[in-house]
Amino acid sequence: MSELLSTVYLVRHGETAWSLTGQHTGLTDLPLTERGRANAARLGARLRALKLAKVLVSPLQRALQTCELAGLQPEAQIEPDLVEWNYGRYEGRTTAEIRALQPDWQLFRDGCPEGESPAQIGARADRVVTLLRRLPGDCLVFSSRHFLAVLAARWLEMAPANGRFFPLSTASLSVLGYNHSPTEPVIELWNDDHHLEN
Numbered sequence: 001m002s003e004l005l006s007t008v009y010l011v012r013h014g015e016t017a018w019s020l021t022g023q024h025t026g027l028t029d030l031p032l033t034e035r036g037r038a039n040a041a042r043l044g045a046r047l048r049a050l051k052l053a054k055v056l057v058s059p060l061q062r063a064l065q066t067c068e069l070a071g072l073q074p075e076a077q078i079e080p081d082l083v084e085w086n087y088g089r090y091e092g093r094t095t096a097e098i099r100a101l102q103p104d105w106q107l108f109r110d111g112c113p114e115g116e117s118p119a120q121i122g123a124r125a126d127r128v129v130t131l132l133r134r135l136p137g138d139c140l141v142f143s144s145r146h147f148l149a150v151l152a153a154r155w156l157e158m159a160p161a162n163g164r165f166f167p168l169s170t171a172s173l174s175v176l177g178y179n180h181s182p183t184e185p186v187i188e189l190w191n192d193d194h195h196l197e198n
Contacts, residue, residue, distance in 0.1 A: 011067075027083065072142075083147065084144035085144075107146065109164075
């Protein structure tokens with residue numbers, strides 16, 4: 001692959017109390033658990049060798065803490081568009097609780113009442129993709145599960161609904177890049193968490 005083609009590293013934040021229980025955590029600003037903090041530090045050891053032109057981070061504390069514990073906070077820039085999906089009335093609810101009210105609900109197809117639609121989060125992801133493609137050199141992004149899934153779909157020029165195909169574990173590492181040219185975006189690595197404690 002040409003050295004002129006940049007690589008984008010994606011990190012989902014470490015574990016929180018709600019990620020453990022499966023509650024939808026959009027704009028609720030939760031800290032990491034102790035295990036989440038330990039795994040963020042482990043991730044940092046893996047990221048240490050990267051040569052990065054830019055580090056972008058969601059303004060939510062779970063992403064900021066992951067970035068800090070990974071040792072990258074001094075060079076990080078907060079990017080408001082990296083916040084997690086706004087779940088509106090579904091904030092704090094599990095998928096089972098939501099489907100008790102709306103049995104055929106699918107986040108990536110239906111969005112959330114009083115929250116964001118797939119088109120709205122797709123528009124945010126498009127702004128981030130545009131930013132990433134303009135940056136010279138490799139970039140590292142800290143954000144949340146569902147936003148990063150939509151970001152990957154939009155990187156591949158797929159509809160936001162295709163984010164459902166990109167599950168992410170906490171403190172996982174994924175890599176976006178190109179095959180031969182900027183017209184051939186690819187996923188080079190997805191949801192890799194082999195650096196984490198069991």
